[in-house]
Amino acid sequence: MSTTVKAFGAHDVSQPLAPVTIERRDVGPNDVRLDILYCGICHSDMNFVGGEFGPLPVSPLVPGHEIVGRITETGSAVTRHQVGDLVGIGCMANSCRECENCLAGQEQYCLNGHTLVFGNPDPAEPGAFTQGGYSEAIVVPGDFVVRIPEGLDPAGAAPLLCAGITVYAPLKRFGAGPGTKVAVVGLGGLGHLGVRMAKAMGANVTVLSQSERKRDAATALGADHYAVTGDGSAFTELANTFDIILNTVSAPISLADYLGLLRLRGTMVSVGVTTQPMPLNVFPLLQNGRSYAGSLFGGIAETQEMLDFAAEHGVSADIELIGAQDINTAYERILASDVRYRFVIDGTTFADLKA
Structure with missing residues (x-):
């Protein structure tokens, strides 16, 4: 049985984003579910929902690929993560895991095409598309989840999952x-x-x-x-x-x-x-x-390496924390270069949205 969550997404490239509800699939044996605490806003989110990369693959489309959250459920085969862990999800939610590039730890260059965390057909749920981090919760394969090290501010760490890597x-x-x-x-x-x-x-x-x-x-x-x-x-x-x-x-x-x-x-x-x-x-x-x-972001192991490096050297993003209701205004301000240097959405504010 899937779970309905509140989110913020695009129905059409010509319209502002709006509150929506989406379905999150059940946690499979290799999956984790996390409540989203923070999600960064990346310029490529705007490219997708603005139509620069083509028409929306699904409506509504929920963007967001700089996700920090806390695990609330793990599948029976997951050993790397536990309930309560503070973790992150970046641009990818899956890959073939079998091609030369995947085996080299470079899943971002998957020869069969990686699965983006939003806007791609979901191999774990035939007929469905992945939906991103502008939402209350998300379910993804545990192999594509990274640990947020102690010492990193969770909100400031969110942009590291795309911009940082x-x-x-x-x-x-x-x-x-x-x-x-x-x-x-x-x-x-x-x-x-x-x-x-x-x-x-x-x-x-x-x-x-x-x-x-x-x-x-x-x-x-x-x-x-x-x-x-x-x-x-x-x-x-x-x-x-x-x-x-x-x-x-x-x-x-x-x-x-x-x-x-x-x-x-x-x-x-x-x-x-x-x-x-x-x-x-x-x-x-x-x-x-x-x-x-x-260069296109990084593989999962390299993303974890980057986060550990950032924690060791005190590297974090300068952010402005906003509520979900301010996403459209944030988009306008990004286009006007009016942010230093990254907007991050407070994930707890999605619960207040009314679709």
Whole structure:
């Protein structure tokens, strides 16, 4: 027997989100159920419900993939988690677990397609679609649940489950650490965590932003340097400087200009999502033996590693806590760049919604 829970979702891409009720399936042998305490709001939530990624796969669609909650029920075969554990769920709710990439612990690159925590057909419930964290409770396979370490603020930890792992994984992959110079393009939800993660890894960090407006904020986050790109002078002054450039913006940029900032065999990696094309000229790559890469959040084991790293080094997101009734206003403020740096929904407020 399924359970009805209150949630906040989209009926159509042209309409604001609204209170809804959805069904959560029974807990199977390998599942856990958790009451949602906090859920971050990610820009990609807005892309999905706004139609940038295509029409809604199901109506209503409940977004949300930065989920922190407490386990209230476990399946008979679950051994990693217990009732009462504080845990998190990120972007994925399942994968094939059998392909080369899954077996390598990189479920985000599942060759058969991972299952997103919302908006994908649910392999555990044929005919149903996954529904996300803008809701009271959720049921997912226990293998796709991670432990929230002691010492991490649960609300501030929620954005780590997407934004945190999205910047941690490429920084680790491309060798951020003592003696390296890292540039972070953009200082929003992803960018502010990129600065903190890179600094915690021991890198020298520069924030690249279009104007002077965020200089003080970058300094407060621990950035060593700040450069303004709006007038173009930084692309000359900082040419051949950085080992890693982490592009966190969700809009097109001039790749040639930024690639020119990379030193010998440096890498620029894009993690911000834009549906608009960005032309790439090969010559800036040939010069200095540079590389251009992309990265998509992280696998389950790596997400746990990131959370443990964050707890050890005191890395958390700067958040503004809101009630479920304020989600549409939060979307408007995100579009206006009016948040420092991530909205997080208080999960206890879903109970007050009236569908």
